[in-house]
Amino acid sequence: MKVLTRRDFLRVSGITAAGLTLSRLGFDLTPAYVYAAELRTELRIKGAKETPTVCCFCSVGCGILVSTDKSGKVINAEGDPDHPISEGALCAKGASSYQIAVNEKRLSKVRYRAPYSNTWKEVAWEWALGRIASNIKKSRDKSFMEKNADGKVVNRTNGIASVGSAAMDNEECWLYQKFLRSLGLIYIEHQARI
Amino acid sequence: MGSNVAENHPVSFKWIQAAKNKGATFIHVDPRYTRTSAKADIFVRLRSGTDIAFLGGMIKYIIDNNLYDEFSVKNYTNASFIVNPKFSFDDGLFSGYDPTKRSYDQSTWALEKDENGVPKRDMTLQNERCVFQLLKKHYSRYTFEKVVSITGTPQEDLEKVYKAYASTSAPNKAGTVLYAMGWTQHTVGVQNIRAMSIIQILLSNMGIAGGGINALRGESNVQGSTDAALLFHIIPGYMPTPREQWAKLEDYNKTTPSTKDPRSVNWWKNRPKYIASLLKSFYGDKATKDNDFGYAWLPKLDKAQDASWLNLFDQMYNGAFTGFFSWGMNPACSSANAGKVRQALAKLDWMVNVNVFDSETGSFWQGPGLDPKKIKTEVFQLPCAAFLEKEGSISNSGRWMQWRWKAANPPGDAMPDGEIIYDLFKKVQALYKKEKGAFPDPIMNLKWDYETNGKFDIHKVAKEINGYFLEDIKEHPVDKKEYKKGTLVPSFVFLLDDGRTSCGNWIYSASYTEAGNMAARRKKDDPTGLGLYPQWSWAWPVNRRIIYNRASVDVDGNPRDPERAILKWDAVNKKWLGDVPDGPAPPMGTEGVYPFIMKPDGVASIFGPGLKDGPFPEHYEPLECPIEKNIMSSQRINPVIKIFEGAADTFTTCDPKYPFVCSTYRVTEHWQTGVLTRWLPWLVEAEPQMFCEMSLELGKLRGIQNGDRVIVETSRGKVEAVAIVTLRLKPFTIAGQTVHQIGLPWHYGWLQPKDGGESVNLLTPTIGDPNTMIPESKAFMANVTKLTAQPAKKSKKA
Numbered sequence: 001m002k003v004l005t006r007r008d009f010l011r012v013s014g015i016t017a018a019g020l021t022l023s024r025l026g027f028d029l030t031p032a033y034v035y036a037a038e039l040r041t042e043l044r045i046k047g048a049k050e051t052p053t054v055c056c057f058c059s060v061g062c063g064i065l066v067s068t069d070k071s072g073k074v075i076n077a078e079g080d081p082d083h084p085i086s087e088g089a090l091c092a093k094g095a096s097s098y099q100i101a102v103n104e105k106r107l108s109k110v111r112y113r114a115p116y117s118n119t120w121k122e123v124a125w126e127w128a129l130g131r132i133a134s135n136i137k138k139s140r141d142k143s144f145m146e147k148n149a150d151g152k153v154v155n156r157t158n159g160i161a162s163v164g165s166a167a168m169d170n171e172e173c174w175l176y177q178k179f180l181r182s183l184g185l186i187y188i189e190h191q192a193r194i
Numbered sequence: 195m196g197s198n199v200a201e202n203h204p205v206s207f208k209w210i211q212a213a214k215n216k217g218a219t220f221i222h223v224d225p226r227y228t229r230t231s232a233k234a235d236i237f238v239r240l241r242s243g244t245d246i247a248f249l250g251g252m253i254k255y256i257i258d259n260n261l262y263d264e265f266s267v268k269n270y271t272n273a274s275f276i277v278n279p280k281f282s283f284d285d286g287l288f289s290g291y292d293p294t295k296r297s298y299d300q301s302t303w304a305l306e307k308d309e310n311g312v313p314k315r316d317m318t319l320q321n322e323r324c325v326f327q328l329l330k331k332h333y334s335r336y337t338f339e340k341v342v343s344i345t346g347t348p349q350e351d352l353e354k355v356y357k358a359y360a361s362t363s364a365p366n367k368a369g370t371v372l373y374a375m376g377w378t379q380h381t382v383g384v385q386n387i388r389a390m391s392i393i394q395i396l397l398s399n400m401g402i403a404g405g406g407i408n409a410l411r412g413e414s415n416v417q418g419s420t421d422a423a424l425l426f427h428i429i430p431g432y433m434p435t436p437r438e439q440w441a442k443l444e445d446y447n448k449t450t451p452s453t454k455d456p457r458s459v460n461w462w463k464n465r466p467k468y469i470a471s472l473l474k475s476f477y478g479d480k481a482t483k484d485n486d487f488g489y490a491w492l493p494k495l496d497k498a499q500d501a502s503w504l505n506l507f508d509q510m511y512n513g514a515f516t517g518f519f520s521w522g523m524n525p526a527c528s529s530a531n532a533g534k535v536r537q538a539l540a541k542l543d544w545m546v547n548v549n550v551f552d553s554e555t556g557s558f559w560q561g562p563g564l565d566p567k568k569i570k571t572e573v574f575q576l577p578c579a580a581f582l583e584k585e586g587s588i589s590n591s592g593r594w595m596q597w598r599w600k601a602a603n604p605p606g607d608a609m610p611d612g613e614i615i616y617d618l619f620k621k622v623q624a625l626y627k628k629e630k631g632a633f634p635d636p637i638m639n640l641k642w643d644y645e646t647n648g649k650f651d652i653h654k655v656a657k658e659i660n661g662y663f664l665e666d667i668k669e670h671p672v673d674k675k676e677y678k679k680g681t682l683v684p685s686f687v688f689l690l691d692d693g694r695t696s697c698g699n700w701i702y703s704a705s706y707t708e709a710g711n712m713a714a715r716r717k718k719d720d721p722t723g724l725g726l727y728p729q730w731s732w733a734w735p736v737n738r739r740i741i742y743n744r745a746s747v748d749v750d751g752n753p754r755d756p757e758r759a760i761l762k763w764d765a766v767n768k769k770w771l772g773d774v775p776d777g778p779a780p781p782m783g784t785e786g787v788y789p790f791i792m793k794p795d796g797v798a799s800i801f802g803p804g805l806k807d808g809p810f811p812e813h814y815e816p817l818e819c820p821i822e823k824n825i826m827s828s829q830r831i832n833p834v835i836k837i838f839e840g841a842a843d844t845f846t847t848c849d850p851k852y853p854f855v856c857s858t859y860r861v862t863e864h865w866q867t868g869v870l871t872r873w874l875p876w877l878v879e880a881e882p883q884m885f886c887e888m889s890l891e892l893g894k895l896r897g898i899q900n901g902d903r904v905i906v907e908t909s910r911g912k913v914e915a916v917a918i919v920t921l922r923l924k925p926f927t928i929a930g931q932t933v934h935q936i937g938l939p940w941h942y943g944w945l946q947p948k949d950g951g952e953s954v955n956l957l958t959p960t961i962g963d964p965n966t967m968i969p970e971s972k973a974f975m976a977n978v979t980k981l982t983a984q985p986a987k988k989s990k991k992a
Binding site: 051052053054055056057058059060061062064066068072073074077082084085086087089090091092093094096097099100101103105106107108109110111112113114115116117118120125128129130131132133134135136137138139140141142143144146148149150152153154155156157158159160161162163164165166167168169170171172173174175176177178179180181182183184185186187188189190191192193194 | 202203204205206208410411412413414415416417418419420421422423424425426429430435438439441476490491492493494495496497499501502503506509510514515516517518519520521522523525528529530543544546548549550551552556559560566567568569570571572573574575576577578580581582583584586587588589590591592594595596598599600601602603604605606607608609610611612614615616617618619621622624625626629631632633636637640644652655656658659698699702716718720725727730862863864865866870871873874875876877880946966967968969971
């Protein structure tokens with residue numbers, strides 16, 4: 001049996017309104033129901049902008065199409081049918097990636113917890129980055145080792161460590177290790193080690 | 195083996211099903227019956243931590259029954275090489291062991307060379323000191339009787355797997371293995387994979403279509419982040435991190451792999467070009483020939499220092515650090531012995547935590563058992579953009595570097611990680627400019643110019659990684675062509691060691707050239723018909739889709755399996771057809787080059803000197819195990835693992851208080867510590883809470899019913915869970931006694947969702963593989979007891 005994709009179905013049917021009506025009547029477990037459910041998505045993303053991306057979870061590298069409306073808001077995320085690895089399929093996690101974009105629990109402010117405090121405080125980027133930079137300098141200057149116990153030149157910062165991150169893009173990972181190594185860090189680790 | 199692909203890499207599983215539809219036999223070997231097992235033609239169980247015994251038995255079976263591929267073994271491996279006469283193995287120890295140092299003097303693990311420095315060989319494989327004979331001798335000890343006794347796998351199950359898998363040695367058959375943390379998270383993790391590598395080499399399953407040893411990586415870009423060397427022991431492109439004994443660039447370059455065999459390509463001989471070009475990408479014009487291209491500015495490790503994860507947190511626990519970045523990570527849940535990590539975080543002066551959602555790490559100071567009023571650590575929580583809110587590339591398990599486009603803006607003040615890093619370094623540099631400070635040279639001289647029209651531009655970083663010509667080159671030594679200053683290099687083949695080129699990571703060179711951004715390609719031509727899609731995205735190195743592909747052809751360059759030809763030598767036009775070959779040299783013939791171009795000897799290593807725990811994999815019990823004696827030898831545990839002896843690190847073995855083998859794993863609906871997925875309502879609804887799987891027999895033994903709440907405990911900590919009493923687990927018979935195994939997922943944490951449960955890593959030990967220091971989270975000892983008989987809110991079906 002030839003399996004119709006949603007795109008095929010739209011091509012042959014041309015009856016989007018009928019599909020919707022059927023689904024509202026609740027014809028269960030019929031192909032029409034499935035197509036109609038998909039048609040709702042299709043209507044929802046009508047006129048939307050589709051942007052291809054790749055899933056953020058495991059390393060299979062499945063294609064995702066993200067739809068945004070005219071205001072730039074994410075309104076849908078689904079498998080990319082043109083992608084040769086996933087051919088439109090996504091697992092439960094990938095299929096939920098819409099909820100990463102549209103989620104009221106997202107961190108959207110820079111937060112600061114002062115020593116011995118029991119609360120977060122929202123702060124501005126400028127202030128936070130300035131204070132982090134001054135902390136870095138303080139820790140680095142205090143712990144910088146030009147020569148080790150053997151008297152060999154090592155030029156390193158012993159007092160700062162870093163972990164992360166396989167969640168970043170290649171370019172960001174490269175930039176991050178350049179940043180850390182310029183500071184003199186040797187304790188540089190991330191997910192690959194665990 | 196060592197993976198649950200159907201549940202943890204579900205979309206890749208569709209290709210396994212497609213292979214099954216074409217007649218492939220699918221084998222699953224695991225302690226637990228999973229949805230992967232449900233689809234397997236052959237499913238067999240083994241006790242966690244006994245893979246080397248299982249695979250050692252297979253090596254013996256292949257040799258005893260002459261099932262190896264003789265052509266490949268003789269021509270493409272070191273089976274015929276002669277080993278140093280002082281090399282030996284006795285009762286679990288290889289020659290050179292020093293028990294006081296818990297390490298080996300590896301000088302006898304060497305191959306003999308002739309007067310020209312070329313390895314000696316015996317192509318008949320009969321010499322008793324040749325690798326093949328030593329292999330045969332080593333694994334002759336892995337009899338069915340012993341393997342059954344160690345693994346708990348019945349002999350008929352072993353035979354079924356060995357027979358089916360060994361049949362793939364025929365040139366027209368391919369066998370592949372998919373593994374994940376089920377192999378790496380052991381004190382013999384590297385040797386688990388080595389054991390399978392030896393099998394794949396014996397069966398000529400390397401470098402062919404549908405072959406190989408495939409790591410199913412758990413993070414979308416853990417391949418790329420490793421390539422970029424966010425690890426202590428390497429710098430970008432798998433070059434070693436400078437150490438104290440290599441004070442000058444010249445000293446560093448003296449460690450470049452070398453060979454005296456004219457037939458070995460030894461591609462690593464090019465390393466001086468890659469380090470010089472890397473330093474140019476770091477320090478730009480400030481890196482000159484006269485100052486060693488700024489090599490002195492790179493931090494150096496002590497002679498044999500190991501700054502890996504477990505040591506890092508051990509140091510932090512001991513108060514060694516004042517500052518810490520936890521960037522896109524959640525170590526308070528992801529690290530082995532997470533309870534120790536949480537205490538360690540409280541010893542810092544400051545911590546920067548960058549994440550998409552709040553986490554147990556960022557909020558550790560308000561976690562269970564901790565009093566914020568007593569914790570000094572200053573915490574900065576920086577909100578970052580999610581994957582679909584920025585542009586850039588990631589590299590999947592198959593080394594495909596795929597570009598992602600930006601679909602939407604991040605919420606509120608959140609910014610892409612790259613922009614945060616970029617802005618933060620500018621602040622640091624400005625401070626050093628203003629106030630000076632300790633050794634400012636590497637900071638002041640760093641090339642940090644990734645802006646277009648005043649805005650951070652990720653494409654400029656991508657191009658930096660690919661590399662540039664820094665001067666006009668009238669006639670390039672490689673192709674005699676002219677290249678202009680400021681243009682992108684076509685590939686790493688064009689890099690030079692004299693400062694005229696830059697390249698941030700040589701293996702990614704050719705990814706962003708004058709022809710454009712290769713990772714962004716979306717053409718689906720498939721000329722070989724094997725699904726290589728050479729114009730979809732880009733694969734490192736040089737868009738080669740299957741590495742070591744020269745092992746797929748015979749000495750004349752003809753595909754050994756014409757039905758699945760990934761490479762073929764066109765003798766008329768003198769060129770290779772198909773995939774990008776592993777180097778352009780003509781086929782091996784009788785005088786050409788060997789196929790494994792990254793190995794100094796040019797062949798695959800059956801005998802593998804270089805690892806800390808031996809040139810052949812040997813079975814040792816996990817650090818925490820249920821039996822008093824290793825059935826294979828007097829060495830119960832891996833003799834070279836580092837034992838942590840601090841107060842937070844306790845271990846128990848054969849202790850009646852912790853009688854059950856315990857393992858950790860994942861479910862489809864969550865990812866890693868759940869740092870993203872525990873905030874997505876759809877996924878939390880599907881998998882709301884911590885659970886513990888156990889057999890019907892163990893449930894009966896402990897009076898635990900399906901749905902009861904239980905406590906799982908080790909000497910490090912305890913967690914609550916809902917019991918799933920299920921047929922999926924069964925007791926093993928190990929050395930004549932019954933051994934129960936339990937398992938728990940590692941996705942939960944106290945912060946979110948409420949009542950979802952705690953991190954299973956409160957249970958796991960601080961112990962690592964001696965080569966990688968990856969923790970042993972797949973086999974440790976625990977107890978499980980009933981807490982209440984009240985059914986959980988949402989009980990699961992067995």
